[in-house]
Amino acid sequence: MVWQMIDGGVTAPLGYQAAGVTAGLKPSGATDLALIYSEVPAVPAGVFTTSCVRAACVDYNQRIVARQEPVQAILCNAGQANACTGLEGWRNAVECAELTQQELQIASAVLVASTGVIGRQLRMDLLRPAIPQVVRALRRDGSESAARAIITTDLVTKSVALSGEIAGKNVKIGGICKGSGMIHPNMATMLAFVTCDAAVSAPVWQEMLTRANAGSFNQITVDGDTSTNDMLLALANGQSGMPMITELDSAPAQQLQEMLNAVCQAMAKQIARDGEGATCLLEVNVAGTADVASARVMARTIAGSALVKSAVFGRDPNWGRIAAACGRSGVYFDQTKLHIQIGEFVVMTEGTPQPFDRQSASQYLKSELVQVFVRVGEGSGTGTAWGCDLSYDYVRINAEYTT
Amino acid sequence: MVWQMIDGGVTAPLGYQAAGVTAGLKPSGATDLALIYSEVPAVPAGVFTTSCVRAACVDYNQRIVARQEPVQAILCNAGQANACTGLEGWRNAVECAELTQQELQIASAVLVASTGVIGRQLRMDLLRPAIPQVVRALRRDGSESAARAIITTDLVTKSVALSGEIAGKNVKIGGICKGSGMIHPNMATMLAFVTCDAAVSAPVWQEMLTRANAGSFNQITVDGDTSTNDMLLALANGQSGMPMITELDSAPAQQLQEMLNAVCQAMAKQIARDGEGATCLLEVNVAGTADVASARVMARTIAGSALVKSAVFGRDPNWGRIAAACGRSGVYFDQTKLHIQIGEFVVMTEGTPQPFDRQSASQYLKSELVQVFVRVGEGSGTGTAWGCDLSYDYVRINAEYTT
Numbered sequence: 001m002v003w004q005m006i007d008g009g010v011t012a013p014l015g016y017q018a019a020g021v022t023a024g025l026k027p028s029g030a031t032d033l034a035l036i037y038s039e040v041p042a043v044p045a046g047v048f049t050t051s052c053v054r055a056a057c058v059d060y061n062q063r064i065v066a067r068q069e070p071v072q073a074i075l076c077n078a079g080q081a082n083a084c085t086g087l088e089g090w091r092n093a094v095e096c097a098e099l100t101q102q103e104l105q106i107a108s109a110v111l112v113a114s115t116g117v118i119g120r121q122l123r124m125d126l127l128r129p130a131i132p133q134v135v136r137a138l139r140r141d142g143s144e145s146a147a148r149a150i151i152t153t154d155l156v157t158k159s160v161a162l163s164g165e166i167a168g169k170n171v172k173i174g175g176i177c178k179g180s181g182m183i184h185p186n187m188a189t190m191l192a193f194v195t196c197d198a199a200v201s202a203p204v205w206q207e208m209l210t211r212a213n214a215g216s217f218n219q220i221t222v223d224g225d226t227s228t229n230d231m232l233l234a235l236a237n238g239q240s241g242m243p244m245i246t247e248l249d250s251a252p253a254q255q256l257q258e259m260l261n262a263v264c265q266a267m268a269k270q271i272a273r274d275g276e277g278a279t280c281l282l283e284v285n286v287a288g289t290a291d292v293a294s295a296r297v298m299a300r301t302i303a304g305s306a307l308v309k310s311a312v313f314g315r316d317p318n319w320g321r322i323a324a325a326c327g328r329s330g331v332y333f334d335q336t337k338l339h340i341q342i343g344e345f346v347v348m349t350e351g352t353p354q355p356f357d358r359q360s361a362s363q364y365l366k367s368e369l370v371q372v373f374v375r376v377g378e379g380s381g382t383g384t385a386w387g388c389d390l391s392y393d394y395v396r397i398n399a400e401y402t403t
Numbered sequence: 404m405v406w407q408m409i410d411g412g413v414t415a416p417l418g419y420q421a422a423g424v425t426a427g428l429k430p431s432g433a434t435d436l437a438l439i440y441s442e443v444p445a446v447p448a449g450v451f452t453t454s455c456v457r458a459a460c461v462d463y464n465q466r467i468v469a470r471q472e473p474v475q476a477i478l479c480n481a482g483q484a485n486a487c488t489g490l491e492g493w494r495n496a497v498e499c500a501e502l503t504q505q506e507l508q509i510a511s512a513v514l515v516a517s518t519g520v521i522g523r524q525l526r527m528d529l530l531r532p533a534i535p536q537v538v539r540a541l542r543r544d545g546s547e548s549a550a551r552a553i554i555t556t557d558l559v560t561k562s563v564a565l566s567g568e569i570a571g572k573n574v575k576i577g578g579i580c581k582g583s584g585m586i587h588p589n590m591a592t593m594l595a596f597v598t599c600d601a602a603v604s605a606p607v608w609q610e611m612l613t614r615a616n617a618g619s620f621n622q623i624t625v626d627g628d629t630s631t632n633d634m635l636l637a638l639a640n641g642q643s644g645m646p647m648i649t650e651l652d653s654a655p656a657q658q659l660q661e662m663l664n665a666v667c668q669a670m671a672k673q674i675a676r677d678g679e680g681a682t683c684l685l686e687v688n689v690a691g692t693a694d695v696a697s698a699r700v701m702a703r704t705i706a707g708s709a710l711v712k713s714a715v716f717g718r719d720p721n722w723g724r725i726a727a728a729c730g731r732s733g734v735y736f737d738q739t740k741l742h743i744q745i746g747e748f749v750v751m752t753e754g755t756p757q758p759f760d761r762q763s764a765s766q767y768l769k770s771e772l773v774q775v776f777v778r779v780g781e782g783s784g785t786g787t788a789w790g791c792d793l794s795y796d797y798v799r800i801n802a803e804y805t806t
Contacts, residue, residue: 053730053738084726086739086755118723119756226731228723306709307801314802320521320631323487327456328629335456336489352489353522390802392795398710399717399793 003164003259006172009143012161013172013197015039015239019137020149023130025079025116025123033127034076034149035100035134036176036193041070041108042237043202045209047217049230055083056093057112058231064109065233068202072108074193074233075100075131076150078178082114082122083228092122099128103135111233113191115152115178118228147176150191153397154180158270160263166255169242171198173256175263179271192217192232192267198256199238200245207248208257209234216264219296219385220272221304232264272386277393282312282370284385288339288377294331295383301329302372303387312370313389317361319347326374333376341373406567406662409575412546415564416575416600418442418642422540423552426533428482428519428526435481436530437549438503438537439579439596444473444511445640446605448612450620452633458486459496460515461634467512468636471605475511477596477636478503478534479553481581485517485525486631495525502531506538514636516594518555518581521631550579553594556800557583561673563666569658572645574601576659578666582674595620595635595670601659602641603648610651611660612637619667622699622788623675624707635667675789680796685715685773687788691742691780697734698786704732705775706790715773716792720764722750729777736779744776 011018016038023033046065048058064071075096082089097110104110114122137145147157161174179190200208213232238244245253273281284303289295302308305325311318319340326338336351343364345356364370370389414421419441426436449468451461467474478499485492500513507513517525540548550560564577582593603611616635641647648656676684687706692698705711708728714721722743729741739754746767748759767773773792 049731051727051730052735053726053741081723084723084738084741084751084754084756118726119751226727228727228730306797310798310801313798316802320484320487323456323521324454324629324631327454327631328452332455335487338456338487348487348522351487353487390798392798394709395713395716395793395795395798398713399719 003162006161006163008161008174009147009159009176010036010174010193010195011140011143012174013195013239015197015237016195017138017140018142018146019134019139020145021130021134021137023077024126025077031149032078033130033134034146035138036074036146036195037104037138038072038235038237040237040239041072042235043200043205044071044111045206045234047209047213047232049227051226051228053084053228055081055114055229056085056089057082057114058229060093060097061111061231061233064111070108071111071235072106073100073104073110074113075110076113076191077122077127078150078152079116080114080120080122081116081118081229084119085121088121092124095124096127096131099131100135103132113231115150115191115229143174143176150176150178152178152180153276154178154274156274158267158274160266162259162263164255164259166198167242167252169240171240171242171256173259173263175267177267177271180274180276190217190227190230190271194234194263196234196236197238197240198236198245199240199242200236200256204245204248204253205234205236208260211257212260212264215261216268219300220268221300221385221387269386272388275388276397277391278388279313279391280368280370280389282387282389284372286374286376287382288375288379289331289381290379291381292383295381296385298326298329298331298374299383299385301325302374303385306390309387309390312365313391315362315365317342317345317347317358317365322372322374323348326376337377339375343371406565409564409566411564411577412550412562412579413439413577413596413598414543414546415577416598416642418600418640419598420541420543421545421549422537422542423548424533424537424540426480427529428480434552436533436537437479437552438541439477439549439598440507440541441475441638441640443640443642444475445638446603446608447474447514448609448637450612450616450635452630454629454631456487456631458484458517458632459488459492460485460517461632463496463500464514464634464636467514473511474514474638475509476503476507476513477516478513479516479594480525480530481553481555482519483517483523483525484519484521484632487522488524491524495527498527499530499534502534503538506535516634518553518594518632546577546579553579553581555581555583556679557581557677559677561670561677563669565662565666567658567662569601570645570655572643574643574645574659576662576666578670580670580674583677583679593620593630593633593674597637597666599637599639600641600643601639601648602643602645603639603659607648607651607656608637608639611663614660615663615667618664619671622703623671624703624788624790672789675791678791679800680794681791682716682794683771683773683792685790685792687775687777689777689779690785691778691782692734692784693782694784695786698784699788701729701732701734701777702786702788704728705777706788709793712790712793715768716794718765718768720745720748720750720761720768725775725777726751729779740780742778746774
């Protein structure tokens with residue numbers, strides 16, 4: 001299947017509008033309230049944090065998605081996470097959703113998302129007047145404005161859109177996201193919102209999103225911390241005019257899955273590259289395990305190792321740390337089969353260290369994209385994970401945040 | 404049971420000698436070869452890294468300990484880890500053990516340990532002449548000299564000794580260890596050696612060590628990386644003259660277990676406090692889980708969170724990160740029961756944020772020992788973990804190591 005990258009983010013697919021406005025939740029005065037709106041009711045899907053300390057919005061959305069209720073909007077604020085806020089936090093989440101529904105004059109549900117400091121109540125005094133504002137600001141080219149309003153410590157906005165042909169119709173899928181660590185319970189929760197004009201049944205759409213997430217957002221790591229607010233939401237509104245997909249193993253379903261995977265992976269890589277303090281994107285490819293799950297775990301372990309990450313920051317081709325991370329990943333392998341490559345530099349084969357040009361390898365580690373390849377045997381399992389280096393700036397950003 | 408802290412480290416118990424000499428393996432020229440010797444054959448016990456990329460010495464020792472062979476010495480070098488070194492590495496480990504045996508003129512086994520850079524062969528040209536040297540240097544007060552020879556990036560030597568009365572006899576137990584991160588596959592593997600003059604059967608001694616390890620070395624974390632070389636070895640030589648312990652649930656066994664726990668915990672805390680770049684010791688106490696294992700996991704998750712660690716370094720009483728770490732630990736609890744305390748500052752009770760004096764709490768985080776208390780319910784499980792803050796110096800040390 002062929003698709004192409006296009007502009008437009010979440011408003012690239014037909015029938016979507018978006019906006020971002022300033023409610024006053026961020027001390028900086030930057031925009032902090034975003035709305036994504038589908039002109040017709042859409043089929044929702046969602047993947048949520050596995051933490052048992054969860055923000056009110058996570059519980060709220062999960063109920064709506066589980067019931068497969070039609071959804072027509074996603075409201076997201078940055079500034080307060082609305083996590084650890086008890087019953088008041090729950091009531092505020094519900095009120096935000098209902099106010100948005102009223103302003104939009106829709107019967108379908110509104111999903112809500114928050115990111116920011118844990119343990120502080122939403123500033124409802126600021127949000128109540130801002131919700132009508134953000135509804136009035138909705139535009140068919142409003143994706144970038146929404147993308148800007150959801151970021152926190154992120155240095156750049158993150159967005160992607162693809163266009164492809166499925167069942168004779170042009171189908172578009174777009175996304176915006178935020179996150180500057182894999183998860184930062186305080187400031188930089190990972191939130192990702194996908195819009196799509198394909199027609200797909202709710203159970204199939206949910207399964208597709210779960211699969212796309214497994215090979216993308218679940219494979220990035222900045223600091224190993226999982227947030228109270230993490231969520232990936234996806235809407236499919238059918239406006240492309242294609243016939244409804246109802247079977248996961250149909251050709252149109254597979255084509256849509258490929259596009260969804262690509263959108264999620266592109267966003268995941270943007271998050272890893274913008275990891276707090278990061279100076280490069282680290283991509284780790286593992287092959288030769290018994291199955292995909294094992295390869296993914298090992299790739300994540302390597303990409304998440306503080307020692308590997310600091311070696312990359314130091315431009316130090318210190319491959320022993322990669323070997324050690326493989327060994328402790330929990331995936332068993334025969335160490336005499338271990339093959340490790342940093343870029344084009346083979347540093348170990350058959351478990352034996354190889355001579356290599358350290359100077360050139362160190363130079364390679366200055367690249368914008370640093371790739372590590374690991375093979376641990378003859379199995380067919382492969383997996384990729386993305387992360388970033390660990391720099392002084394990661395410590396600075398996270399040590400000096402609230403004080 | 405009452406015991407007291409005494410001086411003397413691994414040579415405090417009766418019948419032990421130790422030494423450290425310069426073989427020339429460390430570029431700095433500091434001492435780098437240590438020997439611990441029991442004047443009579445001793446019962447060994449050991450706990451080893453769970454990594455499947457393992458140094459030759461790990462495999463070598465594990466075989467001897469599993470067979471419960473009598474052991475009379477532990478030889479340890481710093482400089483090369485002898486990991487990822489294939490068959491040549493294995494042969495070198497065996498040769499080191501055999502040379503030491505010959506020089507000591509003993510029939511009992513010699514255990515070997517290495518720490519340093521992965522993937523480089525032991526400098527046997529330097530070790531062969533140094534082994535007779537270290538045997539000649541053995542002294543009954545040589546513990547500190549041995550402790551100095553095993554350290555790498557450690558800023559201080561680590562040692563402890565206790566004296567207590569068991570079954571009417573004075574029993575002593577001592578230890579030295581090294582490690583400046585929980586594990587640093589490259590430079591700072593965790594090694595700990597315990598000596599004891601109690602009389603105890605091999606299976607009981609092994610079980611005791613496994614238990615002591617679970618509540619001490621397994622509960623410290625500096626960076627979450629597990630080494631290829633980690634090991635905890637313990638010898639019991641019976642020289643105290645006490646009757647042999649053969650039952651785990653006997654009173655003398657329980658007394659010895661308490662002393663062994665205390666020795667291991669003291670060493671573990673010394674390692675966490677000396678974590679690379681650390682400016683304080685972080686102690687996390689969790690209570691109210693269903694069992695001890697759950698409490699320990701949660702305590703480790705909190706102590707190991709990069710976000711919690713950087714907040715402590717920044718003296719930022721950012722308790723939301725602690726709540727988030729609890730939530731993602733994999734231990735289920737009801738978040739409306741969550742209680743969090745930083746020192747004496749109660750920041751959350753019944754899942755609700757509490758007002759507290761941020762200024763004073765920030766001041767408290769400048770302490771040498773920072774304690775966090777978490778209660779998640781009414782269960783009887785409790786657990787403690789130790790770690791340290793994440794500072795600029797951690798990044799500097801690990802980014803700039805080999806280049």
